[in-house]
Amino acid sequence: MDTLGLVWGISVHAAHISESRGARLLLLRLFRYCHTLEKVLVDGGYFPVLFTWAFSLFRCPVEVVKRVGNGRGFQVLPKRWIVERTFGWLNWQRRLAKDYEHRIQSSKAWIKIAMIHLMLRKLEK
Numbered sequence: 373m374d375t376l377g378l379v380w381g382i383s384v385h386a387a388h389i390s391e392s393r394g395a396r397l398l399l400l401r402l403f404r405y406c407h408t409l410e411k412v413l414v415d416g417g418y419f420p421v422l423f424t425w426a427f428s429l430f431r432c433p434v435e436v437v438k439r440v441g442n443g444r445g446f447q448v449l450p451k452r453w454i455v456e457r458t459f460g461w462l463n464w465q466r467r468l469a470k471d472y473e474h475r476i477q478s479s480k481a482w483i484k485i486a487m488i489h490l491m492l493r494k495l496e497k
Contacts (some may be wrong), residue, residue: 375451377458379487380406384479398453403430413437413451462486 374380383398395414403409412426412434423434437452462468465486473479 375454377461379458379483379489381408384476384483384484395422395439396425399426399430415452430432436442461490465489479485 381398381402383394383401385394385397388399399412409430409432412421412432413435414436426434432451437449440447440449462483465482467473467482468486471479473482
């Protein structure tokens with residue numbers, strides 16, 4: 373996602389694939405098309421191995437969006453709210469509210485259709 377909340381890459385995979393491995397798959401696809409990324413923001417669930425791997429392969433720094441203070445209660449994290457807002461937009465789509473799909477290609481297609489619908493609504497305004 374970019375800072376507007378628009379999806380640039382989609383990686384749908386089985387549940388047995390870890391988040392770090394899924395992030396690698398997504399970054400490989402993303403950097404194939406977007407060579408000018410300046411920074412990739414991730415949450416704290418990713419290991420340092422992802423940081424060194426992404427920088428050594430693509431020369432793009434990976435930055436963790438960290439909680440401020442003691443981390444108790446709700447906090448609006450910088451740039452993280454954009455991702456959560458986009459997930460909220462996608463959850464308004466009936467087919468994406470639950471995981472109905474049996475095939476990965478179908479899941480990707482419905483996410484793309486939902487983002488096209490979202491972008492068209494934003495252009496309409």
